Amino acid sequence: MSPKYKRIVLKLSGEAMAGEQGIGIDIETVKSIASQIKTVHKTGVEIGIVVGGGNFWRGRDANMDRATSDYMGMLGTVMNALAFQDALENMGVATRVQTAIEMREVAEPYIRRRAIRHLEKGRVVIFSAGTGNPYFSTDTTAALRAAEIGADVILLAKKGVDGIYDSDPKINKDAKKFEDLSYLEILSKELKIMDTTATSLCMDNNIPLTVFGIDEPSSIIDVVNGKDIGTNVK
Secondary structure, eight states: OOOSOSEEEEEEOHHHHHGGGOSSOOHHHHHHHHHHHHHHHHTTOEEEEEEOOTTTOOGGGSSSOHHHHHHHHHHHHHHHHHHHHHHHHHTTOOEEEEESSOOTTTSEEOOHHHHHHHHHTTOEEEEESTTSSTTOOHHHHHHHHHHHHTOSEEEEEESSOSSEESSOTTTOTTOOEESEEOHHHHHHTTOTTSOHHHHHHHHHTTOOEEEEESOSTTHHHHHHTTOOOSEEEO
16 A cells, blocks of 8 residues: 655654553553554655653643743653654664754754755654743644644544544543544634644644554554544644
């Protein structure tokens, strides 16, 4: 099956990196996700990845200065990005980590044109440290980077849920799953799949979004190949 997209942004939550342990980095889980990325990469798809940091730090749960807390979360995303880079490169996939907060000894600073050139040369680019600013989530980072590099789609990989529901399926067993939605519906129904800044940014720039579950071992490959899984947002 040929891939549906030419250039993608894959958004991975920090929790997805933690596996079943729920905190920190589970190396076997990271290797499993990296193996799927390698398979997709072999088909010629240009891949940008945005990683969250919730496996290390969830600032909204802490009683501390918001900006300080957000910067701590950004540093967590850099650790996840480096772990993911190591897993990919051990599999022979050329990878670059770019950070929105400059730390040249660790990774490249984010430069839009350089990121696009890496993609054109067949390198996977991992965007870390969020937008470099507090008060913005990594969902917003994914929307921003997708707009900047001209991605065909954002693939939002969720742990423990396989799409967008009208209520939390972990709490309500009768929760209804949506197959297709518009961004306006997400905002009007107050569905908490992305924060409103990220949702508005996607809507304003006409960036399609697919929300799917990462728990299945071939889910990333399936969604890139156009298999009808998860929820499509346009």
